[in-house]
Amino acid sequence: MNSSAVCAYIGIGSNIGDREHHLLQSLVMLGCHPEIEVTGQSRIYETDPIGYVDQEPFLNMTAELATTLSPEHLLSYMLSVEQQLGRIRDIRWGPRTIDLDMLLYGSAQHHSDDLQLPHPRMLERAFVLVPLIELVSLRDPAMAEWLALHLEKLDRKEGVSLWKKI
Structure with a gap:
């Protein structure tokens, strides 16, 4: 990755099917993009659902990326990864095979209908x-x-x- 790459942090979660596989596969798919390098990943945590609580627990983790994509293009690629991994958006905060949230993109502050940086609810969520x-x-x-x-x-x-x- 070249020196103009920005450090971004992505929250990743899954609570349908093989949760660990979905998390790890999303990292592989993110890293396959020529303008994204996965430079770090947290351990995996099991978390209780919030909002819509009548669902299975989530596995959550965070990934650090170095990217030369703009925030909008990175978001677009993240949505593509979600779709390829079977994400269906029918219940707000509901069950999902994969959820990718852009938490931070360098020191950028961005506010549009599609993307807010830093993530607007990141400081309210222990997971x-x-x-x-x-x-x-x-x-x-x-x-x-x-x-x-x-x-x-x-x-x-x-x-x-x-x-x-286990």
């Missing part, structure tokens, strides 16, 4: 913050500390646990 802090701490300890302060304020931290295969 986003826990793996994001894990990953960001490797590159930017000050930002990780700031994110951890937001995590401390949340009530639902107990719904996030490190996932282990």
Whole structure:
């Protein structure tokens, strides 16, 4: 990846079918794009659903990308990956094979109908913050500390646990 690449963080979640496979396959598909390099990934966490709670638990993780794509083009590619992995959008916050959310794109602030950066609800969700802090701490300890302060304020931290295969 060339020196003009931007560091972006993507939240990834799945709660239908082989959840781990969907997470890992999305990373492979993201990395297959010539303008995206997956430069880091958090551990995988099992999380309770929020919003629409009558569904199976999620597996969630965060990926760090180096990309020369614009935020809009990266989002478009992420939506393509979701579609290829069978994502159906019928219930808001409902079950899904894969969910890819752009959390951060460098220091960009972007507000359009299709994309808001930083992600507007990222600081309200432990299932986003826990793996994001894990990953960001490797590159930017000050930002990780700031994110951890937001995590401390949340009530639902107990719904996030490190996932282990039995």
